[in-house]
Amino acid sequence: MLDRPVRVALLGHGTVGSAVVRLLTGRAAGLRDRIGAPVDLVGIAVLEPARHAGPWRHLLTTDAAALVDADVDVVVELIGGVEPARELVLSALRSGKSVVTANKALVARHGLELRAAAESSGAALRYEGAVAGAVPVLRPLRESLAGDRITRVSGIVNGTCNFVLTTMTRTGGCYRDALAEAVRLGYAEADPTADIEGHDAAAKAALLAFAAFGAVVDPGEVRRTGIAEVTAEDIAAAQASGRVVKPIAVCERVDGQVNVAVHPAMVRADHPLAVVDGVLNAVLVEAEAAGELLFRGAGAGGDATASAVLGDLVSVARDLAAGVTRPADAAPVALPVDPRGGTATGYHVRVEVDDRPGVPVEVGAVFAGQGVEPESLSRRGSHVVVTTRPAPDPAVLSALDKLAVLPEVRALPRALRLEG
Amino acid sequence: MLDRPVRVALLGHGTVGSAVVRLLTGRAAGLRDRIGAPVDLVGIAVLEPARHAGPWRHLLTTDAAALVDADVDVVVELIGGVEPARELVLSALRSGKSVVTANKALVARHGLELRAAAESSGAALRYEGAVAGAVPVLRPLRESLAGDRITRVSGIVNGTCNFVLTTMTRTGGCYRDALAEAVRLGYAEADPTADIEGHDAAAKAALLAFAAFGAVVDPGEVRRTGIAEVTAEDIAAAQASGRVVKPIAVCERVDGQVNVAVHPAMVRADHPLAVVDGVLNAVLVEAEAAGELLFRGAGAGGDATASAVLGDLVSVARDLAAGVTRPADAAPVALPVDPRGGTATGYHVRVEVDDRPGVPVEVGAVFAGQGVEPESLSRRGSHVVVTTRPAPDPAVLSALDKLAVLPEVRALPRALRLEG
The missing domain is CATH 3.40.50.720 (NAD(P)-binding Rossmann-like Domain)
Known part of the structure; x- marks a missing residue:
C-alpha cells in the first residue's frame, strides 16, 4: 500500500x-x-x-x-x-x-x-x-474477450477521413472541397497527409491486430489505400447501389496469418459501420462465441x-x-502478415462503356476469365456496374487491366472494395 | 506465482x-x-x-x-x-x-x-x-471510464422484450402473437414474466447503476413498466411520427440522486438504439469527457x-x-434513488377524440394547465397526437387524468415515454 x-x-x-x-x-x-x-x-x-x-x-x-x-x-x-x-x-x-x-x-x-x-x-x-x-476498444479486446477467439476486427478509426467521406456523401461534392471543410472546422490538420493517406489508420490497425490476435504488425506492413482518389462519382455510385463509402481498417486472422489493411470501401447501408458518420469512430469485433460486437463513439478531440x-x-x-503488479500480457504470437496483401474481398467496379448491346456480358466475361465471379452486373447509363464475389486481389487487378484495354471501354475502370 | x-x-x-x-x-x-x-x-x-x-x-x-x-x-x-x-x-x-x-x-x-x-x-x-x-459493458464502465464522470446510461438489455417489440414493428401484429413467436423460436421462456414485466431489465439496470455511479440500487426500487400493454396501435403511432418503440433501461444521475427505470419508450429513428433489433442488446453511455459511447452485440444465448x-x-x-490480488473497487456511493420516480421525460400521447374543430387546442390546453408544455400537437384521423417537452411524471399523469374525462375524448389516452 x-x-x-x-x-x-x-x-x-x-x-x-x-x-x-x-x-x-x-x-x-x-x-x-x-x-x-x-x-x-x-x-x-x-x-x-x-x-x-x-x-x-x-x-x-x-x-x-x-x-x-x-x-x-x-x-x-x-x-x-x-x-x-x-x-x-x-x-x-x-x-x-x-x-x-x-x-x-x-x-x-x-x-x-x-x-x-x-x-x-x-x-x-x-x-x-x-x-x-474515448471508445474503449483495446481493453475489451484484450480482457473482456480474453476467453474467446477473435476472428476479425474492422472499423472506422480515422475521424478526418470519415468526416471527409461523410461530407462528400452529404453534399455530393468533391474530395478537395470536403477536405477544405474539414480543415476549416479543425477536423483535419493543415497537413492532413498522415490521415488522408492512411498512415494514422495503419498504426491503429496494427495496435488492433496486437490487441485482438497478439500479432506484431509493423505499420509499414499494413496494406494501405488513402481516400484522396475517391471521387464524387464513386460516392454517387455507392449510393445508387444502396451503399456508402467509408474509411475502413481491417484486421483478420486467416489460415494462421494476419491480414491488416486500411482503405476506402463500400459498405451496405444496413451495415453497422454505415451509420457511423462525421468524426465518429467505431470498431466492429467478430469473435467465435461473442458474435459481432460494436463499439462506437468520439474518436478524437x-x-x-x-x-x-x-x-x-x-x-x-x-x-x-x-502495491499490486499485474501480470504481463501473454507473449506476442508469431502470426505472420499475409504476404499476398490480404484475403479475398468483393469489389464494386464501374466501367464507362460504349452504348451497345452485349457489352455488359463482355465485361462479365473478362472477370470470369480471371476467376472472379460477378455477383451482379448491370448497365447504369453509360456505365456497367459489376459487384464481384470475394476474390483475391491479383485476380481482380488483372481483370481490371484486361478491362482497361477493351475497345468498348472508354475510361479506366473504377474499383472499390466491398466491406461486410 | x-x-x-x-x-x-x-x-x-x-x-x-x-x-x-x-x-x-x-x-x-x-x-x-x-x-x-x-x-x-x-x-x-x-x-x-x-x-x-x-x-x-x-x-x-x-x-x-x-x-x-x-x-x-x-x-x-x-x-x-x-x-x-x-x-x-x-x-x-x-x-x-x-x-x-x-x-x-x-x-x-x-x-x-x-x-x-x-x-x-x-x-x-x-x-x-x-x-x-457478450457485450463488454460493466468493465468499460468501471475501468475504462474510471477517470470520467458518467452522467447517464441507457440501453436495451432484454433481448426477449426487444424481440417482441421488433416483431410487432416488423409485422404490425399484436403483442400476443409476437410473444408466441418469441417462445416458438426459443427467445422467450415458457413463463416470460420476468422478461416481459421488466424484472430482468430492472436487475440489469441496478447493476449498471452500480458500475456507472457506484450507487447501490435495489431492483425493487427500479421504476418498472412492462411491455405487455404496448399495442399494435402504439407501434403504428410511433412509426407515423418517425419513431420506434423499444424496451429501454435508464440510469441517470441527477442532482445527487440516481434515477433508475425500465419501460417501453418511443425512440427517434435516428437514435443509436433505434436500429438495435431482434434479440440484440445495446448500451449507450454518456460521460462528460468521453461523450456518447455505444456498445452493441448479442445480449443472450x-x-x-x-x-x-x-x-x-x-x-x-x-x-x-x-499471485496478484487486485485492489477492491471503490466503496459504493451513498447516492439515493430518486423518490419521485424519475426525472422529467417527454411523452408521446394519443387521444381518440370527436371530429370537430377546436379539439386539438383543447387537448393542448389540458397539458398546459398541468404545466406540461406540448412540443407538437396534431390531428391524425380520429386522434390527436401530442408530444410534450420533458415534464415530471405526476404532471403528465394528472394531465392524462383530466383528458380522460373530457367529453370530446372517446377512450383512455395512450401515453408512451420519449427517449433521446
Missing part, C-alpha cells in the same frame, strides 16, 4: 494534455476515491512555457528528460510522434515508472521494445487513447482522448496505490 | 454452462497462454447428472456445496436464481475463492453482501455476463454469455496464476 499521493508527470500540454490537466483538477476527489490515493501532478513538460497559461503554470518545464527522471510514479506521454517520445517513454519504463500514452505512432512502431522494457522492470504500459479516442487516458491512469495508479 | 493449474468448479450445466465447458475444452491451449497456467475443470454441479452427456460426464456431481468446499480456486456460478446460488457463492467468497457469475438477480439483490465477503477474503467477484451477454464468463475467468485466473 502506498501511503502518499501517486506522482504523475505529464509530457505535452496540447489539446489532449490540457484536457487531462482539466480533468485531473476538476475530478480530484473522485479520482482519489477510485485510486485509493490522491494524484499529485508534479510537472508538465512543454516546448514553450510562455504559450501555456493557467493555475498549473508553476509546473511547466522544458526539461522533459529531467521530469521523467524525477521522483514520479507514472509518466503520461502526450507529445505525439516517435522522438523524443520514444526515448522518454523508454527511460521511464526502464526505471520502473508506468506509462500511459495516446501515441499510436510510437506504440505501433516500437511496441515490442516498449513492452520488453515494461516487462523487465514490472512497469505498466497503457495506450487505450491511441485507438478510437481533447476531452474524448483525455477520458481514455484518465481511465488508464486510474487503473495504473490504483494498482500502484494497492 | 502459481506452479499448478488453476482449479475451476462449475455450478450449472445449462445453456451457458455447457457453452463454458465447450470453450474451456476447445480453447485450452489459448487459455493457458493467456492465463499463464492451465485451467483444470474439477467438477460440474448439476441437479440431474443423467440429463447431461459428454466427455466431461465424470466431473458431474449433485453436491454443489461439496464442490465449492473442495480444493478449487475459482467457482463459476451459472445456476441462476437467488437460492441456492447465494449460499454457494457466499461460501466460496468467504473461503477466499474467486467467483465468476452471470447471475443478475443474485448480484443485483445481494451485491453488497457478496462484495463484502469478497473484500474481506481478498477473493474476486466478477459478473460481466450478467448484463448484455449460451455462447455469447459464455464469452463474457470466460473473459472474467481468464482475468481472475491470470491474477491467481501471477
Whole structure:
C-alpha cells in the first residue's frame, strides 16, 4: 500500500494534455476515491512555457528528460510522434515508472521494445487513447474477450477521413472541397497527409491486430489505400447501389496469418459501420462465441482522448496505490502478415462503356476469365456496374487491366472494395 | 506465482454452462497462454447428472456445496436464481475463492453482501455476463471510464422484450402473437414474466447503476413498466411520427440522486438504439469527457454469455496464476434513488377524440394547465397526437387524468415515454 499521493508527470500540454490537466483538477476527489490515493501532478513538460497559461503554470518545464527522471510514479506521454517520445517513454519504463500514452505512432512502431522494457522492470504500459479516442476498444479486446477467439476486427478509426467521406456523401461534392471543410472546422490538420493517406489508420490497425490476435504488425506492413482518389462519382455510385463509402481498417486472422489493411470501401447501408458518420469512430469485433460486437463513439478531440487516458491512469495508479503488479500480457504470437496483401474481398467496379448491346456480358466475361465471379452486373447509363464475389486481389487487378484495354471501354475502370 | 493449474468448479450445466465447458475444452491451449497456467475443470454441479452427456460426464456431481468446499480456486456460478446460488457463492467468497457469475438477480439483490465477503477474503467477484451477454459493458464502465464522470446510461438489455417489440414493428401484429413467436423460436421462456414485466431489465439496470455511479440500487426500487400493454396501435403511432418503440433501461444521475427505470419508450429513428433489433442488446453511455459511447452485440444465448464468463475467468485466473490480488473497487456511493420516480421525460400521447374543430387546442390546453408544455400537437384521423417537452411524471399523469374525462375524448389516452 502506498501511503502518499501517486506522482504523475505529464509530457505535452496540447489539446489532449490540457484536457487531462482539466480533468485531473476538476475530478480530484473522485479520482482519489477510485485510486485509493490522491494524484499529485508534479510537472508538465512543454516546448514553450510562455504559450501555456493557467493555475498549473508553476509546473511547466522544458526539461522533459529531467521530469521523467524525477521522483514520479507514472509518466503520461502526450507529445505525439516517435522522438523524443520514444526515448522518454523508454527511460521511464526502464526505471520502473508506468506509462500511459495516446501515441499510436510510437506504440505501433516500437511496441515490442516498449513492452520488453515494461516487462523487465514490472512497469505498466497503457495506450487505450491511441485507438478510437474515448471508445474503449483495446481493453475489451484484450480482457473482456480474453476467453474467446477473435476472428476479425474492422472499423472506422480515422475521424478526418470519415468526416471527409461523410461530407462528400452529404453534399455530393468533391474530395478537395470536403477536405477544405474539414480543415476549416479543425477536423483535419493543415497537413492532413498522415490521415488522408492512411498512415494514422495503419498504426491503429496494427495496435488492433496486437490487441485482438497478439500479432506484431509493423505499420509499414499494413496494406494501405488513402481516400484522396475517391471521387464524387464513386460516392454517387455507392449510393445508387444502396451503399456508402467509408474509411475502413481491417484486421483478420486467416489460415494462421494476419491480414491488416486500411482503405476506402463500400459498405451496405444496413451495415453497422454505415451509420457511423462525421468524426465518429467505431470498431466492429467478430469473435467465435461473442458474435459481432460494436463499439462506437468520439474518436478524437481533447476531452474524448483525455477520458481514455484518465481511465488508464486510474487503473495504473490504483494498482500502484494497492502495491499490486499485474501480470504481463501473454507473449506476442508469431502470426505472420499475409504476404499476398490480404484475403479475398468483393469489389464494386464501374466501367464507362460504349452504348451497345452485349457489352455488359463482355465485361462479365473478362472477370470470369480471371476467376472472379460477378455477383451482379448491370448497365447504369453509360456505365456497367459489376459487384464481384470475394476474390483475391491479383485476380481482380488483372481483370481490371484486361478491362482497361477493351475497345468498348472508354475510361479506366473504377474499383472499390466491398466491406461486410 | 502459481506452479499448478488453476482449479475451476462449475455450478450449472445449462445453456451457458455447457457453452463454458465447450470453450474451456476447445480453447485450452489459448487459455493457458493467456492465463499463464492451465485451467483444470474439477467438477460440474448439476441437479440431474443423467440429463447431461459428454466427455466431461465424470466431473458431474449433485453436491454443489461439496464442490465449492473442495480444493478449487475459482467457482463459476451459472445456476441462476437467488437460492441456492447465494449460499454457494457466499461460501466460496468467504473461503477466499474467486467467483465468476452471470447471475443478475443474485448480484443485483445481494451485491453488497457478496462484495463484502469478497473484500474481506481478498477473493474476486466478477459478473460481466450478467448484463448484455457478450457485450463488454460493466468493465468499460468501471475501468475504462474510471477517470470520467458518467452522467447517464441507457440501453436495451432484454433481448426477449426487444424481440417482441421488433416483431410487432416488423409485422404490425399484436403483442400476443409476437410473444408466441418469441417462445416458438426459443427467445422467450415458457413463463416470460420476468422478461416481459421488466424484472430482468430492472436487475440489469441496478447493476449498471452500480458500475456507472457506484450507487447501490435495489431492483425493487427500479421504476418498472412492462411491455405487455404496448399495442399494435402504439407501434403504428410511433412509426407515423418517425419513431420506434423499444424496451429501454435508464440510469441517470441527477442532482445527487440516481434515477433508475425500465419501460417501453418511443425512440427517434435516428437514435443509436433505434436500429438495435431482434434479440440484440445495446448500451449507450454518456460521460462528460468521453461523450456518447455505444456498445452493441448479442445480449443472450449460451455462447455469447459464455464469452463474457470466460473473459472474467481468464482475468481472475491470470491474477491467481501471477499471485496478484487486485485492489477492491471503490466503496459504493451513498447516492439515493430518486423518490419521485424519475426525472422529467417527454411523452408521446394519443387521444381518440370527436371530429370537430377546436379539439386539438383543447387537448393542448389540458397539458398546459398541468404545466406540461406540448412540443407538437396534431390531428391524425380520429386522434390527436401530442408530444410534450420533458415534464415530471405526476404532471403528465394528472394531465392524462383530466383528458380522460373530457367529453370530446372517446377512450383512455395512450401515453408512451420519449427517449433521446
